[in-house]
Every structure is written in C-alpha cells, then in structure tokens.
Amino acid sequence: QVKLVESGGGLVQAGGSLSLNCSSSGSTGSIDYIAWYRQTPGKQRELVARISSSGIIEYGNSVRGRFTISGDSALNTAYLQMNSLKPEDTAVYYCYVRRLWTNYWGQGTQVTVSS
Numbered sequence: 001q002v003k004l005v006e007s008g009g010g011l012v013q014a015g016g017s018l019s020l021n022c023s024s025s026g027s028t029g030s031i032d033y034i035a036w037y038r039q040t041p042g043k044q045r046e047l048v049a050r051i052s053s054s055g056i057i058e059y060g061n062s063v064r065g066r067f068t069i070s071g072d073s074a075l076n077t078a079y080l081q082m083n084s085l086k087p088e089d090t091a092v093y094y095c096y097v098r099r100l101w102t103n104y105w106g107q108g109t110q111v112t113v114s115s
Contacts, residue, residue, distance in 0.1 A: 009109030022095030031075035038091035
C-alpha cells in the first residue's frame with residue numbers, strides 16, 4: 001500500500017504564489033505516476049499536473065504556464081509550484097499515485113486564493 005501526505009496549502013492573494021508537497025510512504029517502488037488533482041464543491045475533480053515513470057509531465061489546461069510539477073526519480077514525492085494564482089484556483093488539492101493498477105489518494109490540502 002501507499003500512503004500520501006500533502007502539505008503547503010493555505011491562503012494567498014490573487015497573483016501570489018504557493019507551493020505544495022506530497023510525500024509517500026509504504027510501498028514506494030513501481031510507481032507508474034504521481035499527480036496533483038483538485039476539486040471544488042459542485043465541480044468534477046480535475047487533473048492539475050502529473051509525472052509518469054517515463055518522465056512525461058502533463059498539465060491541466062487551466063494551469064499550464066503557471067504551475068510547475070517536479071519529483072524525485074522514484075516518484076515518491078511531488079512538488080507543485082503555483083504561480084500567478086487566481087481565485088478560480090481555490091480548491092482542495094489532492095496528491096494521487098498509481099501503482100500496479102491501484103489508485104492511492106492523499107487527504108487533501110486546502111488552497112484559497114482571495115481577490
């Protein structure tokens with residue numbers, strides 16, 4: 001099993017920056033990819049960014065150019081740098097890991113962007 005812990009959420013003014021970190025424990029080998037998702041009440045959970053085991057990085061359309069994801073080679077951590085934040089970025093952000101056809105989710109961390 002994999003356990004994920006997110007940190008770094010908080011309150012920030014529009015235009016500001018914030019960084020999030022995801023740390024994994026347990027079965028940390030054979031990770032297919034690690035990702036950040038976010039969810040706002042009334043909306044579907046959406047992909048923010050992800051890194052695959054092959055090193056491919058993908059971003060959601062709404063954050064491309066503003067957010068940057070990075071991680072270690074084993075995909076045991078994922079760091080998300082968020083710049084030029086907008087009120088619509090307000091959401092609970094979740095770390096996600098895919099390992100051996102199994103999905104793992106963190107508890108989530110709240111990010112609030114005020115105007």
